[in-house]
Amino acid sequence: MKAAPFAYVRPGTIDDTVAELGRDGAKVLAGGQSLVPVLAMRMGRPATLVDINAVPELNTLSRRNGSIRVGATVRQRRVQNDDLSALVPLLRLALPWIGHREIRSRGTVCGSIAHADPSAELPAVASCLDATLVLTSARGRREVPASEFFTGAMSTVIEPDELLTETLFPVAADDEGFGFGEFARRHGDFALAGVAARVRSGGSTVEARITCFGIADHAVTVDISAQLNNALEQLGPSPTESELRRALAQHADDIAADVVDTGGDAHASAAYRRQLIAAILAREVSRAYLKSRSTSEVSPS
Ligand SMILES: Cc1cc2nc3c(=O)[nH]c(=O)nc-3n(C[C@H](O)[C@H](O)[C@H](O)COP(=O)(O)OP(=O)(O)OC[C@H]3O[C@@H](n4cnc5c(N)ncnc54)[C@H](O)[C@@H]3O)c2cc1C
The missing domain is CATH 3.30.43.10 (Uridine Diphospho-n-acetylenolpyruvylglucosamine Reductase, domain 2)
Structure with a gap:
């Protein structure tokens, strides 16, 4: 056609x-x-x-005020390869999972976020980090937090006359660690289910949130600090990854049951997606916790 x-x-x-x-x-x-x-x-x-590809101001990738700013025409592959993206580790972990290199060479970070596919990686990253979306129209400019941006399958708060001019991803703190994992049938396919994880371990209690994608009409973010702290109380502050995974597995089924909101489709049933989410979240939250401890321990500050 x-x-x-x-x-x-x-x-x-x-x-x-x-x-x-x-x-x-x-x-x-x-x-x-x-x-x-x-x-x-x-x-x-x-x-x-x-x-929009002939607008020079939209092709900028820069660091300003604690954020990495990704302009509307910046390609996914450019961000993947640029040193600046090391400051937003979750972005670096997620980008290689998007399609194939050729897709990432043309596809933009902002385009993926504006398109809002429920199985896409970048809307999940934006949600997990609560990135800021900057929208511009002839009426002016507004900033929308990711928590208010995605409204359903392929739908966002962008009005027809608005342009997503840039996305602001917060630079990671020294005591933060991240994990990202997904399952797709073939390399480069959209995920059947996936999890982005963000853990902060510098305070008196550990903070953890995950964003699950491919499991509902848009990515779903959940605070799982209580479950992670509960697992750490059983194990002490320095568990191995496999010990922590096993302890988190006790909570993972319940979390997965809450977030998976689909009747299933030709690719996978809801039950299978719950199993995937439970397994991936236990692994990625464990990794994120261990990374948060190691980065805060080696921090020069
Ligand atoms: C074979 C194949 C495999 C793929 N696999 C994956 C995958 O595994 N994971 C994944 O996440 N994606 C995947 N994609 C999609 C890819 O990441 C796209 O690049 C991305 O979804 C859209 O970005 P784009 O720049 O190409 O946007 P476009 O295709 O140009 O636009 C997409 C939509 O967003 C709107 N839009 C774009 N930019 C803006 C803006 N700045 N402001 C307002 N609206 C805007 C457009 O009007 C349009 O409605 C795949 C694509 C292909 C062809």
């Missing part, structure tokens, strides 16, 4: 871009890795594609 006819514009500034987005039926074209298949299958028929 071929795409339905559409007009094509390629503005050179953010102002001109948002002016174009203010017209009926306009749609942003970033890397095209999700939009072009949608057009080809005629699942979408925008009147105008607004190609």
Whole structure:
């Protein structure tokens, strides 16, 4: 099938871009890795594609005020290979799981977040870190925390006339550790289920949150500090990874039962996805905890 006819514009500034987005039926074209298949299958028929790739300000990757700022046309592979992404370890852990190198060479970080596929890695990373999404339109600019950004399958709070100009990922603290794991049938496929984990161990109690994806209409974030502290009370503060995994396994089934909200599909049943989430979360939270301890111990501060 071929795409339905559409007009094509390629503005050179953010102002001109948002002016174009203010017209009926306009749609942003970033890397095209999700939009072009949608057009080809005629699942979408925008009147105008607004190609944002000629806007220089959108192609910036920088560090400012405790965040890594990823502009709208920055490719996933650029972030993966840039030294700055070492400051956001969860992003580095997640990026290699997205499709294949060729997809990551064209696909943008912001495009994946705007597309909001429930099985995609980057919306889960943004949710786990509570990244900030910066939206710009002719009406002005607003910042939305990831916790308020995703509203359902492929849907977000972005209005038709708004552009996601950049995503701000917080730089990791010295006492934080991260884990990321997923299961897909073949390398490069979207995940059947996956977990991003963030643990902070510097305070009097350990803080832990996970974001599960591929299991509901959007990624689901849960605070599991109580369960991790409970496991650590049994084991002491310096367990091995396998000891901690076993202790967390006692809680993992209950957490998985709560987060998996799907009747299943052609790829996997709900029960199988619960098993995947339980196994991945026990492993990744254990890894994140051990990393949080080792990074805070070697920290120069
Ligand atoms: C074979 C294949 C395998 C893939 N595997 C995976 C995978 O395993 N995991 C995964 O997460 N993704 C996967 N993808 C999708 C890929 O990551 C896409 O690049 C990404 O989802 C969209 O980014 P894009 O820059 O290509 O956006 P586009 O395709 O250009 O746009 C996608 C949607 O977001 C909107 N949009 C884009 N940028 C903005 C913006 N700045 N502001 C407002 N709206 C915007 C567009 O209007 C469109 O609706 C795969 C794609 C292919 C083709």
